[in-house]
Amino acid sequence: MENIISIRLRAIALIWAVPILFGIAFATGLVWLSTPHSTWAKVAVDLPTSGTLFPAGNGADIASAQCLICHSAGMVLRQPPLTEEEWVGEINKMRNSFGAPLPTDQVEVLAKYLRGIQGSQSPSRPSVLDAQGS
């Protein structure tokens, strides 16, 4: 007796399962179609940070406090050797064009430091500096 009831219940469940599932799928589809949706996925990334430090020396503290506000140290360390005068030009470009909050009285110390860590060029050649801000 119990067996027969159980079989009947199963049969009813099976018969109804198809239309019910179909209905759910159809309704979901309608909701999806009526909702504005985009094919574009959100993009979220992590940008790496640099652990590169300026080498020790008189002026390294200024370089760390000022240059690193806007860019990592590697950019400076990969530059070709420049004269002290050219470094002054680069530093002043950062101050005047890009707003680096570097006090006037630190320019010379920083220029000497940067010339020191990059090796020096003969000051007798014409300056390679181009004052533009690119």
Next chain:
Amino acid sequence: MQRPKVLPSQPSRRRFLAHLGGIGLTGLLGASAWEAMAAELVELPFANGRRKLVTNFPQKGAVLLQRTRPPLLETPFEVFDQGVFTPNDRFYVRWHLANIPSVVDPATFGLKIHGHVGRPISLTLDDLVREFKPSEIAAVNQCSGNSRGFFSPRVPGGQWANGGMGNARWSGVRLKDVLDRAGVKTGAVQVRFNGLDAGVIPQTPDFMKSLAIDHARDGEVMIAYAMNGKPLPLLNGFPLRLVVPGWYATYWVKMLDDIEVLDKPDDNFWTTKAYLIPDTPFANMAPGQKGVKMVPINRMVPRSFFTNVHNGTVLKVGQTATVRGIAFGGDIGLAKVLFSADSGGHWQEARLGPDLGKYGFRQWEVSLRLSSPGPHKLMIKAVNTAGIAQPDHANWNGAGFMRNVIESVSVRTT
């Protein structure tokens, strides 16, 4: 003058596995620091040219680290031997300002078109895809300062070798159609483009570039939402990037979200005081030269490169080898590529691969059989359809822009 330095002219690779106490040091520095120290190093062929080959930038494979923040990443040159389209994950990266959004949500993103227009509008990415005719172009995107590291005398700036460029198939919509939707008013002179990036401090001028109104409406300038069939990597400008075929990449504004039609010339810093070149053939001048008229950088010039031979490559005497590379015409199509196996004494036309668009790379190749042992200087020179050929002598300017001298490599035969 700089002392001449004896250097190979192609990156030589060297595994750099730091001999630094192994496991103990790993524990001390943490796994990521250890990984960075074990990075492969590449020697770019100029003084102070050692660069790390890194894989820790999002959506990027192995690229050369020029600067971490804001990112400056170079395409390793061997990538250009693998085909004319530069894969997105190896495509070079160049940002000016470090305040770059690390999250971009298309659900809230809008491209604004405003200024001297009839009706200011804001478009979603779906609007662009569904409401505008799709457009596609193969075009080279090249940094103004690509190859700056080869300048002599050296100049400050990003010290690229030749990998500050890439070629992609850009898909999107025509800028002209988008401007028409907003209705450009008479009297418009320029169109200014701005992206989501910004300076770290408010004093830094926001990065914006402008094009003349007629250029902006020429039907070729595009707003791209895909690169090589995929959404752009965030570091290449997701979700939208301006594509200015034939012009240097400084104009290809990334993360483009603001287009302003101007009724007077743009006076913003990046247009008037940056990216200027001497108004001379090939932007050439002498160091220290005074009174040179400067103008905004603009159209690209032709270039060609060897991709499967480099300085020091050894070839067998009497055997035929295929020498190949890539070339492009600059702001116009490529007419021919000329190859010399004797330091420029004689030139022969190289065979060209399929033309996939006049602004893109084309592959070239020659069959080379050298019959005498010893060193041989191979040279390659592109000529575009306007008849402009790469010059014999390298140009010079203080910003390190527009290098396009004939490329040469020294091979040996045994």
